[in-house]
Amino acid sequence: MRSPARALIQSAALAFICLLAVPAAFGSDRDALIFGMLLVGPHNDHGWSQAHYEGGRYVEEKLPGSRMIYIDKVNPADRPGLTIPMVVDDLVDKGAQLIIGNSDDMKDGIREAATQHPEVKFIHISGDDVLTGSAPENLSNLMGRMEYGKMMAGFTAGLTSSSGRVAYLGPLINEETRRLAVASYLGARHAWTAVRGKPAEEFKFKVSWIGFWFNIPGVTADPTQVVRNFFDTGYDVVLSGIDTNEALILANQKRAEGSAVYALPYDYIGSCTSAPDACLGVPYYNWGPDYVRIAKSVMNGSWKQAWTWSNPDWKDINSADSSAIGFAAGPALSAENRSRLDSFIADLGSGRLNLFTGPLNYQDGSVYLKTGEIATDKQIWYLQQLLQGMEGASK
């Protein structure tokens, strides 16, 4: 009986020492910049959160003396009882001067935390608090123009589909997700009608929403089941709009069973690796360059509040050091389609082609863009409905 008791006393004593030692270890001047990263999903999800995590690592690599403290799975289903302002308090205790929140879901929490810590800078990814004027001065928004990536993904799907049925696995419904689903649709329709010369009536584009950014068992629809349903009803290419990789995994299984189906994952450059044979490509975010720019501005005191919507670098959309959005063509994409994709990307970059050009109608038949009208940034950002020709819920 003696040894557990002794171990207990020893560990209690040592724990106490740690307790005293911990506060001293932080905020020392060996760190030029400590930045906090709140990831909504796991840091290795092969999707949205991993892309941010790698962006943070990129900052550490490019800015000597910078250090990231990340906390993943920041959502009430994974971490019951945790709220954004609480985690932020903790990161500020640890010396963080810049805090990045990577989920739309963190909007209210980040705003509250930013109000309470005016000396700390905040970035809310994908939000629009700066646009709407509801952000305190130390809060900025950042997003990449993923609609370009989604147009490329949709285009690739439209080129490859033999049934003319392309499906979109959507997360929840809001302005951002409508925008991305619509961009995918425009790319796919363009490939089907303008490039392959097939009749528009033979083309179907369906969107199903699961209810959140990733699967929460018992709460959201199960993405694997939703994708299975797509494939079972004749859709042969699925574009993923959620944070995780279920669509690609299931496409791979279906291929093993003999069906010629494909998927395009989303968010993270390395997503294709889990099932290369089924992967047509992945539109991805490259957060590193923007993060470095913002981290530098915090370090040298030139921080300015901004709402930033970053473009791909059209000279090389896959440049790790300059392009916010990229598209990594997948091993399953044929050589012919790969070159068609390249000229599509070149046309988008030169501005010769703009798919957000009227006539385009909303799903309920009302006019989104008149003939010849080109959508403004705000018209794209605040898209109110899906478009006519798309199947799925708009609200």
Next chain:
Amino acid sequence: MRNFKRHLTDTLLILAIALLFTGLLLLVVGASPLEAFGQLLSGSFGSWSRLARVLNVWIPLTLCSLGLLYAFRSGLWNIGVEGQMVLGAIGCTAVLRWGMDTAAPQLMLPVALLAGLLLGSLWALLAGWLKIRGGVHEIFAGLGLNFVAMGLILWLIFGPWKRPGIASMSGTELFPKALWFPTLEGWRVSPFALLLTLAAIALTAWVLNHSRFGLNLKAVGHNPRAVTLYGLSAQRYMLIAILISGALAGLAGGLQVSGIYHRLIPAISSGYGYLGLLVVMLANFKLLPIPFIALFFAALNVGSIQLPMMLKLDSSLSGVIQGACVLSALLVFGVRRLREGRSG
């Protein structure tokens, strides 16, 4: 004094077994147990803001555990506590949504808590009624009602109460600041909720140990058939017990909405109901240890966030420690009972 000494050795023994077990587990995965335990400790009590976070978990957890104690006293397993908490949150949200546009929204806060209390107790009463009138075992009734409550909250969040233009499981629109339970400046815990919980502990201590009702409840729990000889209705006592149980869980749910999240989210119960069951079991179904065990569990929950941040360890370690505590407690209590049986 002897009794106290016995409880102290029991507690230390349970803690030692649990920590030893988790420590070995950590060694196996190649992590330093001391560092991990140190992070848990400093992460929960290392600063005022951390302590405030611990208290924010302690409040609903203690309320749920107290509620469970009433049900256990009457011999009922109120597994439905999760659902009762959810219903409490729904009731509170309903009143706050309705009260947002009234002239004095602050007056809505107490009404909202009362609504949570009421809905929680009604949901519990339903489980009790199924047991007494329908012959459905309360464990199954409770589990079933938990699922129904989950369905209900999802439907509300995805349907009638969704944010304008947005269909998302991330919750309802945030309430205006006027409808948040006031906290002290820079301290994220509501003193009112804290006082309410302390009052609930004191009241429960009196009711269970010093009132006639408490004594009768104990008798019902020990032998529901025999109490009829004294003219007591076992069924009525069971219903009242589960009603109180649900009321406290509903109150906890209401506080989660008005004091912590300021909106309704699917995970509003945060699993505190189920965790409360562990607390009460670890307390050996006695009142006195409950606030302390709840504090310990709350500290583990809050401190565990440091594990992934500082040590790249999964925070589910706190769950392992909690589980190990309960298992070793059952072991210690069991061994003691066996020994006492043998010597007596």
